[in-house]
Amino acid sequence: xxxxxxxxxxxxxxxxxxxxxxxxxxxxxxxxxxxxxxxxxxxxxxxxxxxxxxxxxxxxxxxxxxxxxxxxxxxxxxxxxxxxxxxxxxxxxxxxxxxxxxxxxxxxxxxxxxxxxxxxxxxxxxxxxxxxxxx
Numbered sequence: 001x002x003x004x005x006x007x008x009x010x011x012x013x014x015x016x017x018x019x020x021x022x023x024x025x026x027x028x029x030x031x032x033x034x035x036x037x038x039x040x041x042x043x044x045x046x047x048x049x050x051x052x053x054x055x056x057x058x059x060x061x062x063x064x065x066x067x068x069x070x071x072x073x074x075x076x077x078x079x080x081x082x083x084x085x086x087x088x089x090x091x092x093x094x095x096x097x098x099x100x101x102x103x104x105x106x107x108x109x110x111x112x113x114x115x116x117x118x119x120x121x122x123x124x125x126x127x128x129x130x131x132x133x134x135x
Contacts, residue, residue, distance in 0.1 A: 010082040
């Protein structure tokens with residue numbers, strides 16, 4: 001069983017429309033889904049790429065509320081800040097990640113952008129923020 005499969009790169013942006021326009025002109029990317037407002041994560045997100053199920057998809061993430069964690073990332077300049085992996089077994093994927101020294105910073109919760117499927121956030125020993133999403 002393969003526990004994880006690369007899904008997307010998360011990019012923090014202050015201006016949603018400007019980012020959509022820039023990636024459209026620069027890379028030929030188009031809106032694939034969203035935007036979605038996620039009050040649990042306190043963010044607004046959309047997915048862009050060349051085509052559906054694009055392995056090079058980008059998730060644009062902007063703050064939804066004044067207490068959004070994205071403000072901290074934007075204060076450091078924004079840009080790419082997390083890698084997302086899909087899993088068909090969240091519990092096994094989290095157990096494996098913990099055994100490899102990852103710290104689970106946010107336990108699984110439903111996510112609007114993924115139709116209510118659960119996501120979890122981890123911090124890897126390599127100092128990389130990871131997102132796991134249920135398939």
